[in-house]
Amino acid sequence: MEIQRKVKYEEELDRTFSEVIKTMSGDNELDHCIQCGTCSSSCPMSVYMDYPPRKIIALVKNGFKDEALRSFTIWLCPSCYTCQVRCPAKIKITDVMYALKRLAIQEKVYPSRFSIPVLDREMSKMIAKNGRNSELWVVLKLYLKSRKPLGLLKMAPMGLKLMKTGRMSLKKESIKDKKQLRTLLKALKEEA
Amino acid sequence: MSGYVYYPGCSLKGNAKHYEESILPVFKEIDLPLEELEDWNCCGATAYFSVDDRMAAAICGRNLSLAEKMQKDIIAPCAGCFLTLKKSNKFLAGGSEKARKILGALDKAGCSYGGKVDVKHPLQVLVQEDILERIKARVTRPLAGLKVACYYGCQLVRPFTDFDDPDYPMTLDRLMAAIGAEPVDYSAKTRCCGGSLTGTIEEVGLRLNYILLKEAKKKGADVIATICPLCQFNLEILQDKMVKKYKDDITIPILYFSQLLGLGLGLSKNTLGFSRSIIDLKPMWGKIENGGRR
Ligand code: SF4
Ligand code: SF4
Numbered sequence: 001m002e003i004q005r006k007v008k009y010e011e012e013l014d015r016t017f018s019e020v021i022k023t024m025s026g027d028n029e030l031d032h033c034i035q036c037g038t039c040s041s042s043c044p045m046s047v048y049m050d051y052p053p054r055k056i057i058a059l060v061k062n063g064f065k066d067e068a069l070r071s072f073t074i075w076l077c078p079s080c081y082t083c084q085v086r087c088p089a090k091i092k093i094t095d096v097m098y099a100l101k102r103l104a105i106q107e108k109v110y111p112s113r114f115s116i117p118v119l120d121r122e123m124s125k126m127i128a129k130n131g132r133n134s135e136l137w138v139v140l141k142l143y144l145k146s147r148k149p150l151g152l153l154k155m156a157p158m159g160l161k162l163m164k165t166g167r168m169s170l171k172k173e174s175i176k177d178k179k180q181l182r183t184l185l186k187a188l189k190e191e192a
Numbered sequence: 193m194s195g196y197v198y199y200p201g202c203s204l205k206g207n208a209k210h211y212e213e214s215i216l217p218v219f220k221e222i223d224l225p226l227e228e229l230e231d232w233n234c235c236g237a238t239a240y241f242s243v244d245d246r247m248a249a250a251i252c253g254r255n256l257s258l259a260e261k262m263q264k265d266i267i268a269p270c271a272g273c274f275l276t277l278k279k280s281n282k283f284l285a286g287g288s289e290k291a292r293k294i295l296g297a298l299d300k301a302g303c304s305y306g307g308k309v310d311v312k313h314p315l316q317v318l319v320q321e322d323i324l325e326r327i328k329a330r331v332t333r334p335l336a337g338l339k340v341a342c343y344y345g346c347q348l349v350r351p352f353t354d355f356d357d358p359d360y361p362m363t364l365d366r367l368m369a370a371i372g373a374e375p376v377d378y379s380a381k382t383r384c385c386g387g388s389l390t391g392t393i394e395e396v397g398l399r400l401n402y403i404l405l406k407e408a409k410k411k412g413a414d415v416i417a418t419i420c421p422l423c424q425f426n427l428e429i430l431q432d433k434m435v436k437k438y439k440d441d442i443t444i445p446i447l448y449f450s451q452l453l454g455l456g457l458g459l460s461k462n463t464l465g466f467s468r469s470i471i472d473l474k475p476m477w478g479k480i481e482n483g484g485r486r
Pocket of ligand 1: 033035036089090091
């Protein structure tokens with residue numbers, strides 16, 4: 001068995017990382033974390049996570065950028081805010097998860113066929129274009145883009161149930177004033 | 193602001209039609225008729241905050257600006273929309289450099305926002321003391337004998353709630369009791385349903401929802417009352433899969449709280465969207481019409 005070093009040496013860490021995430025997650029006082037573990041024990045998803053929330057905060061605080069950005073954790077977090085309302089140090093943990101997701105998408109360091117970022121991206125694109133999202137079309141795109149067309153077949157019984165109860169619409173929803181939306185998003189880019 | 197304007201969001205026009213079909217008649221019945229926000233856009237949900245938080249706040253800003261022009265506060269029945277709009281509203285009012293730039297972009301696009309709008313969930317409005325009294329006075333079909341598990345989920349009570357407790361809220365329980373139903377002590381009431389995980393990582397989504405249904409069954413509930421389209425969908429749509437996978441009959445109707453409320457207020461059963469339930473409602477009707485446990 002090959003012996004592997006599990007801990008990084010100081011020069012291998014990214015010391016700017018915690019500042020970046022602090023700012024991206026809305027002036028978050030990560031340094032106040034006392035590693036109490038309240039977040040991990042409150043988190044309904046922690047049993048599935050590679051790094052539970054307490055560890056994510058520690059990774060971010062100490063500059064383990066790669067580990068945090070490539071973690072499974074951030075894509076498993078559905079933003080339930082349980083950790084955040086319970087944290088005794090008032091750290092906005094859910095907002096840290098969001099910031100990590102954004103950075104991982106920007107830096108393209110997530111498994112490319114992993115469907116959660118694909119869903120987030122496809123929905124955002126649809127909203128930017130039409131102002132509204134159409135449930136059926138988002139689902140179709142999700143399966144095509146994440147190259148899991150077979151998944152669609154598995155979804156068919158679900159679709160049928162929705163169709164029968166009149167809860168599935170084939171219509172592509174859109175707002176009237178798309179021009180205003182475009183102007184808004186353009187102005188936002190210029191302000192950046 | 194005086195009065196409310198209704199922000200449906202994408203779900204209430206899609207798979208959650210029956211939420212709209214029940215919440216609007218209920219508000220009309222208690223003399224608070226709601227009109228829809230003209231040309232509203234999607235709130236962006238959790239997706240946009242994962243991709244681009246500035247755009248997320250900006251598109252919410254457009255909705256807030258539309259409501260401000262009408263001088264009304266927003267009522268958002270979808271808990272996801274409620275939180276997203278509230279979060280963006282707070283952020284835009286925060287005075288940060290980032291917020292100022294987004295407000296500037298809203299200006300340029302002709303949808304300036306002055307920060308005057310409040311965002312509310314219908315539950316929050318319905319449990320205000322005077323309105324709850326009004327409801328009690330107008331109950332014509334008390335749901336006696338119906339045991340309800342009140343499920344709040346995450347986004348309504350966390351992290352910004354100012355009207356109830358983030359861990360063990362009681363407002364929906366009180367509302368259900370006001371129409372004669374019997375709320376059970378549902379300890380999973382704020383446990384997460386997994387949001388879109390049911391669609392992306394099904395094995396995780398299944399387990400999360402199984403826990404929620406199992407707990408309601410254990411407490412003897414006849415129905416789960418929800419306040420959010422995503423929760424309603426998740427709890428309902430995969431029940432047959434769970435029955436197979438866990439070899440456990442956790443079948444239970446998942447309704448919107450407004451459907452039960454409409455029923456209690458005596459509105460016609462046929463107009464409250466009950467036909468959209470995927471789960472058979474017959475056992476539940478039996479409980480109500482008999483006026484008690486069998
Ligand atoms: S609950 Fe807060 S203080 Fe405790 S470990 Fe988690 S982030 Fe740190
Ligand atoms: S917000 Fe995310 S990390 Fe926090 S408790 Fe919920 S699932 Fe866990």
